[in-house]
Amino acid sequence: xxxxxxxxxxxxxxxDAMESNLHRMAGFFHGQPAxxxxxxxxxxxxxxxxxQIEAGAIGMTCATLREAExxxxxxxxSILIANEIAGENKINQFAELSREADVMVAVDSEHxxxxxxxxxxxxxxxxxxxxxxxxxxxxxxxxxxEPALRLAKSAVEQGLKLRGVxxxxxxxxxxxxxxxxxxxxxxxxxxxxxxxxxxxxEGIPVEIVxxxxxxxxxxxxxxxxxxxxxxxxxxxxxxxxxxxxxxFTRSLTLLATVVSRPEPHRAxxxxxxxxxxxxRGLSLVKGVEGVELKALHAEHGLIEFQxxxxxxxxxxxxxxxxHYSDAxxxxxRRMYGVRKDNVEEVxxxxx
Amino acid sequence: xxxxxxxxxxxxxxxDAMESNLHRMAGFFHGQPAxxxxxxxxxxxxxxxxxQIEAGAIGMTCATLREAExxxxxxxxSILIANEIAGENKINQFAELSREADVMVAVDSEHxxxxxxxxxxxxxxxxxxxxxxxxxxxxxxxxxxEPALRLAKSAVEQGLKLRGVxxxxxxxxxxxxxxxxxxxxxxxxxxxxxxxxxxxxEGIPVEIVxxxxxxxxxxxxxxxxxxxxxxxxxxxxxxxxxxxxxxFTRSLTLLATVVSRPEPHRAxxxxxxxxxxxxRGLSLVKGVEGVELKALHAEHGLIEFQxxxxxxxxxxxxxxxxHYSDAxxxxxRRMYGVRKDNVEEVxxxxx
Numbered sequence: 001x002x003x004x005x006x007x008x009x010x011x012x013x014x015x016d017a018m019e020s021n022l023h024r025m026a027g028f029f030h031g032q033p034a035x036x037x038x039x040x041x042x043x044x045x046x047x048x049x050x051x052q053i054e055a056g057a058i059g060m061t062c063a064t065l066r067e068a069e070x071x072x073x074x075x076x077x078s079i080l081i082a083n084e085i086a087g088e089n090k091i092n093q094f095a096e097l098s099r100e101a102d103v104m105v106a107v108d109s110e111h112x113x114x115x116x117x118x119x120x121x122x123x124x125x126x127x128x129x130x131x132x133x134x135x136x137x138x139x140x141x142x143x144x145x146e147p148a149l150r151l152a153k154s155a156v157e158q159g160l161k162l163r164g165v166x167x168x169x170x171x172x173x174x175x176x177x178x179x180x181x182x183x184x185x186x187x188x189x190x191x192x193x194x195x196x197x198x199x200x201x202e203g204i205p206v207e208i209v210x211x212x213x214x215x216x217x218x219x220x221x222x223x224x225x226x227x228x229x230x231x232x233x234x235x236x237x238x239x240x241x242x243x244x245x246x247x248f249t250r251s252l253t254l255l256a257t258v259v260s261r262p263e264p265h266r267a268x269x270x271x272x273x274x275x276x277x278x279x280r281g282l283s284l285v286k287g288v289e290g291v292e293l294k295a296l297h298a299e300h301g302l303i304e305f306q307x308x309x310x311x312x313x314x315x316x317x318x319x320x321x322x323h324y325s326d327a328x329x330x331x332x333r334r335m336y337g338v339r340k341d342n343v344e345e346v347x348x349x350x351x
Numbered sequence: 352x353x354x355x356x357x358x359x360x361x362x363x364x365x366x367d368a369m370e371s372n373l374h375r376m377a378g379f380f381h382g383q384p385a386x387x388x389x390x391x392x393x394x395x396x397x398x399x400x401x402x403q404i405e406a407g408a409i410g411m412t413c414a415t416l417r418e419a420e421x422x423x424x425x426x427x428x429s430i431l432i433a434n435e436i437a438g439e440n441k442i443n444q445f446a447e448l449s450r451e452a453d454v455m456v457a458v459d460s461e462h463x464x465x466x467x468x469x470x471x472x473x474x475x476x477x478x479x480x481x482x483x484x485x486x487x488x489x490x491x492x493x494x495x496x497e498p499a500l501r502l503a504k505s506a507v508e509q510g511l512k513l514r515g516v517x518x519x520x521x522x523x524x525x526x527x528x529x530x531x532x533x534x535x536x537x538x539x540x541x542x543x544x545x546x547x548x549x550x551x552x553e554g555i556p557v558e559i560v561x562x563x564x565x566x567x568x569x570x571x572x573x574x575x576x577x578x579x580x581x582x583x584x585x586x587x588x589x590x591x592x593x594x595x596x597x598x599f600t601r602s603l604t605l606l607a608t609v610v611s612r613p614e615p616h617r618a619x620x621x622x623x624x625x626x627x628x629x630x631r632g633l634s635l636v637k638g639v640e641g642v643e644l645k646a647l648h649a650e651h652g653l654i655e656f657q658x659x660x661x662x663x664x665x666x667x668x669x670x671x672x673x674h675y676s677d678a679x680x681x682x683x684r685r686m687y688g689v690r691k692d693n694v695e696e697v698x699x700x701x702x
Contacts, residue, residue, distance in 0.1 A: 007440055041650065063650040064621075083650065084610035084619070086666040089358055108611050111665040139651055140611040140619050170648075259435040260459050260491040268435070268491050270415075274681045279624050297521075298677045299392065299414040299434065300490055314462040315437045326649045330625045331681070333702075351684075 001343040008257040008317065009271040011332040013236060013347070015339045017251035024248065025217070025234050026055040034221045037061045037080060037210065039232025042326050045335060045347040046074035048235065059102070061210070061230040065093050070350045072101045080210060081105040082166055082230055084112060084132065084140050091119045098125055104163050104208075106132035108140050110154060117158035128161040130208060133195060135167035135188040144191040149198050156204055164208030165199070167192050168230065173215035176245035185212075185219040193225030215244055238325040240280050252322040252329075253286055255336075256301060257315065264308035269301040269318060276301070276320060277327035286319040288312075293320060352694040359608040359668065360622035362683040364587060364698070366690045368602035375599065376568070376585050377406040385572045388412045388431060388561065390583025393677055396686060396698040397425035399586065410453070412561070412581040416444050421701045423452045431561060432456040433517055433581055435463060435483065435491050442470045449476055455514050455559075457483035459491050461505060468509035479512040481559060484546060486518035486539040495542040496549060503550050515559030516550070518543050519581065524566035527596035536563075536570040544576035566595055589676040591631050603673040603680075604637055606687075607652060608666065615659035620652040620669060627652070627671060628678035637670040639663075644671060 006012070029036045038052045041063040049060050049071060059078030060071050068079050083106055085094060094116070097103045107113050107129045120127040131148050134141030142148050148165060155162045169188040175181045189211060196206045212220035212229035221229045233241050237248040256271035273296040276283060285291045290306035301320070305312070312318070322328045329335070329349060337345035357363070380387045389403045392414040400411050400422060410429030411422050419430050434457055436445060445467070448454045458464050458480045471478040482499050485492030493499050499516060506513045520539040526532045540562060547557045563571035563580035565588075572580045584592050588599040607622035624647040627634060636642045641657035652671070656663070663669070673679045680686070680700060688696035 005440075008438075084621075086608050086610045086621070087359075089356075090608075108613060109665055111612075115666070134613060138613075138617075139648065139653065140613055142613070257437050257441075259437045261462075262459060262485060262489075262491055262493070266489075270435075270437070273628075273630050273678055277624075278630055279628075297490065302490065314460055315466070327624055 003338060003341045003343065004317065006255055006336055006343065008255050009275040010255045011329065011335045012253050012255050012319070012338050013335050014251045014253070015337050015344060017237070017249040018235060021235050021237055021248045021251065022051060022055050025231065028218060029056060029221065032221055033224070034226045035228050037228045037230060038235065039063070039230050040067050040071060042232035042329065043236055044329055044349045044351065046070060046350060047347050049076055050074065052235065058228065061232070065090055068097055068103055069093070072097050072103065076101065078102040079104070080130065080166070082168065082210065084108055086112065086115070088115070088119065091116055095119050095123045095125050095127060098127055102128070104128040104130055106130050106140070106166055107151065107155065108132040108142050110151065113151060113155045113158060113160065117155070117160050120159060126161050128163050129155055130164050130166045130210065131155070131162070133165055133167040133192060135169050135191060135211070137168060137170040139170070141167060144195045145198060148195045149202060152199050152204050153202065162204060164206045164210065164227070165192055165195050166208070166210035168213065169211060169216060170213070173213045174244055177215070182219045185216045186223060189220045189223035189226050193223065196225060214241055214246055214248070233325060236325045236329070239284060239321045239323045250321055252325050253319040254283065254322055254328070256318050256320065258312055258318060259314065261312070261314055265305050267303040267305070267312050269303060271301045271320070272297045272299040274298055275331055276322065277324045277331065279327050280324040283320040283323045286321055354689055354692045354694065355668065357606055357687055357694065359606050360626040361606045361687055362680065362685070363604050363606050363670070363687045363689050365602045365604070366688050366695060368588070368600040369586060372586050372588055372599045372602065373402060373406050376582065379569060380407060380572065383572055384575070385577045386579050388579045388581060389586065390414070390581050391418050391422060393583035393680065394587055395680055395700045395702065397421060397701060398698050400427055401425065403586065409579065412583070416441055416448070419448055419454055420444070423448050423454065427452065429453040430455070431481065431517070433519065433561065435459055437463065437466070439466070439470065442467055446470050446474045446476050446478060449478055453479070455479040455481055457481050457491070457517055458502065458506065459483040459493050461502065464502060464506045464509060464511065468511050471510060477512050479514045480506050481515050481517045481561065482506070482513070484516055484518040484543060486520050486542060486562070488519060488521040490521070492518060495546045499546045500549050500553060503555050504553065507555055513555060515557045515561065515578070516543055516546050517559070517561035519564065520562060520567060521564070524564045525595055533570045536567045537574060540571045540574035540577050544574065547576060565592055565597055565599070584676060587676045587680070590635060590672045590674045601672055603676050604670040605634065605673055605679070607669050607671065609663055609669060610665065612663070612665055616656050618654040618656070618663050620654060622652045622671070623648045623650040625649055626682055627673065628675045628682065630678050631675040634671040634674045637672055
């Protein structure tokens with residue numbers, strides 16, 4: 001299949017750029033004590049997860065039970081659900097998955113520990129948890145130190161497999177790298193490693209200390225005592241992370257078609273916010289100067305030309321850099337893997 | 352199935368509210384010369400489209416060929432694609448659909464007219480078009496009057512079935528009703544009706560004059576010479592349209608579960624922007640005072656309580672009013688039809 005045969009709107013990944021990101025990140029972790037466990041939520045493509053594992057990743061991180069289920073079905077042997085789950089239904093599903101693969105889930109409350117332990121006993125299946133520590137994002141998580149220790153102890157006492165601790169410093173991913181920012185990342189890593197030491201002093205072995213993202217991997221991934229990094233966005237790379245100073249290469253675009261040229265300085269494309277997320281800002285147009293996406297309606301994209309006339313005709317295809325890959329991938333069922341003008345592979349996005 | 356058995360996050364429609372909206376709108380059109388052709392893009396549920404037709408709608412409006420295909424497959428006999436399409440692939444698909452049902456598409460350029468006429472000749476199938484007129488939204492569309500006439504003539508000369516004109520006054524949907532706003536809606540309706548008269552004076556019969564939305568239906572639907580209204584959002588109704596002063600009843604909510612209670616004044620729910628669009632603003636929490644959604648991350652919703660403690664526990668379910676139904680429905684595959692505590696029906700959302 002050739003590029004021009006793709007029906008629009010369509011999500012595309014530049015394979016050269018994506019592979020360069022894959023190898024760049026794998027290269028960093030080669031020889032580091034910490035390993036990479038990439039986040040699945042960003043691309044939701046089992047085929048890409050398997051490529052990441054082939055390149056050295058020790059398993060996958062994910063955000064939901066549903067994602068864990070998809071990963072188990074595709075043969076990923078080790079999965080961290082870096083998120084809280086609640087309710088007997090969900091925990092029963094978690095127990096089912098735990099029979100098939102090494103699946104772990106984050107906990108940040110006595111409530112969750114008791115509920116998970118209860119299902120583990122009922123179903124007679126050992127269940128693995130990590131204590132989620134709030135490292136400043138102020139989303140989920142218990143405070144580091146004593147509260148983390150208390151929860152870990154409780155998990156052990158109730159018969160859960162306490163695998164370690166995690167803490168996601170999302171608040172630092174959005175700040176461009178600098179000595180000061182990187183110092184804050186080390187403070188986060190240290191608080192996790194200190195919590196690890198606290199647990200181990202109390203006789204609780206800690207196998208996993210998980211943290212880090214695409215913006216901070218090179219700091220937390222090199223920090224003594226951190227065992228794994230959750231970075232995900234590096235693979236497809238979007239212009240939002242790029243703005244934050246990431247060294248990876250943009251690879252993700254939305255292919256659209258001009259469907260209307262109502263005025264010399266305006267065009268309308270067949271791609272709106274149902275295909276391209278604007279939750280974090282608007283996309284840039286790829287490879288054409290003086291052409292700007294001005295607005296996304298539900299089903300339309302409004303394009304403006306600096307130079308009236310602009311040379312863009314109805315039927316012409318146009319590529320937009322995906323600004324926020326997480327929310328955009330979530331709008332699609334497939335992603336076309338493109339090299340030059342060829343579609344080499346179609347990646348299924350699973351939901 | 353009972354409400355508490357629904358796995359979260361889940362999209363829910365209150366059947367009483369939805370049916371009251373259905374009948375309220377149908378009631379307005381009973382006895383009007385204009386008819387209702389509701390927009391499908393808002394709910395994407397074939398079962399709801401069939402309910403709308405049963406209640407008196409003359410067919411469906413939609414935004415994409417894909418939606419038209421879904422409607423044809425579900426037996427909707429008359430469909431207006433109120434949007435431009437471009438490219439031979441798309442027009443061939445349009446021709447295929449036109450063999451199975453009365454499908455019409457908007458055109459706003461000579462380019463589109465020629466391309467569609469060419470496919471009609473090649474495939475030997477009559478193809479129906481409406482001239483899309485820019486009535487101030489400044490998206491697609493030709494200017495009213497002479498330019499509309501020229502395009503209509505060209506369509507007729509090239510052998511297309513010219514069915515009429517359409518113009519969507521999206522810029523007026525967002526303004527709350529007032530004498531002034533309603534006056535502007537009448538100006539729009541008049542420009543469409545004037546264009547109709549111009550075409551008819553030139554011997555081009557006009558069957559359809561389509562305009563209007565949930566914010567303006569009662570003005571344009573009562574305007575002499577308008578034949579049909581494209582309103583869609585009225586059925587599910589969201590808080591965005593409500594803010595604009597619509598008389599319909601909110602019916603659409605997102606059911607989520609509290610997964611973390613990290614601090615007395617905060618909770619985290621299992622619903623982020625991958626399940627609930629924040630493109631037009633944040634959702635309100637249903638039925639609980641002093642509880643506010645403060646932010647949506649990709650996979651998390653951050654809840655704050657005015658009254659620390661708040662009484663909300665891990666595992667507890669919480670409902671959020673959908674703020675922007677178009678973009679939120681687009682994130683789901685099914686919608687639970689709920690009456691009191693019972694799930695009466697599960698609506699498939701087709702993409």
